[in-house]
Amino acid sequence: DAGVTQSPTHLIKTRGQQVTLRCSPKSGHDTVSWYQQALGQGPQFIFQYYEEEERQRGNFPDRFSGHQFPNYSSELNVNALLLGDSALYLCASSLGRPTGNTEAFFGQGTRLTVV
């Protein structure tokens, strides 16, 4: 049973470029959340997708967008990259609408470096 898989594992982009990160959820999970983790900090919530729609969004600009496909996999797109976008991007999957008892499973992340 594959867990949450993310690709690529590492990525280097130039300021101003666009990037797409991909996530396949744990088998049986239908909800995907994306987080940004800057060096030395805890993860910051970007957004969550359920039933192919963005259900929640954190405090991130519109340059950050996403998509969820019918097979529940998801993409995170970042436009007009800034140096400050350099971080570990984590994908988490879970089952159903979130509740107080929801357990999220995380991928290993994509390390994005913007130069």
Added chain:
Amino acid sequence: AQSVTQLDSHVSVSEGTPVLLRCNYSSSYSPSLFWYVQHPNKGLQLLLKYTSAATLVKGINGFEAEFKKSETSFHLTKPSAHMSDAAEYFCVVIQPGSNYQLIWGAGTKLIIKP
């Protein structure tokens, strides 16, 4: 609004000695609380969770945490540290008033001395 404070950015213990990682929370609701561990170059793994059942929660790898409502704390402990415990640990609270969004502490880096 919910928030989480991890009181130590770094904790250093000798192998075989007890571990204590401190977490305080603020919540307007009866909270759900989690501890996650992140090993270098690996994803986050759930250690344990509290969801209003028993206040002493046992997790994986010998870790446990006690929910103390009067102290608004959820400290993580382990009786005897192992070298493999060296990692970053995150305390997390679920915010039910915002579609159950996860609110993360800043993390505590656990260093194990041989």
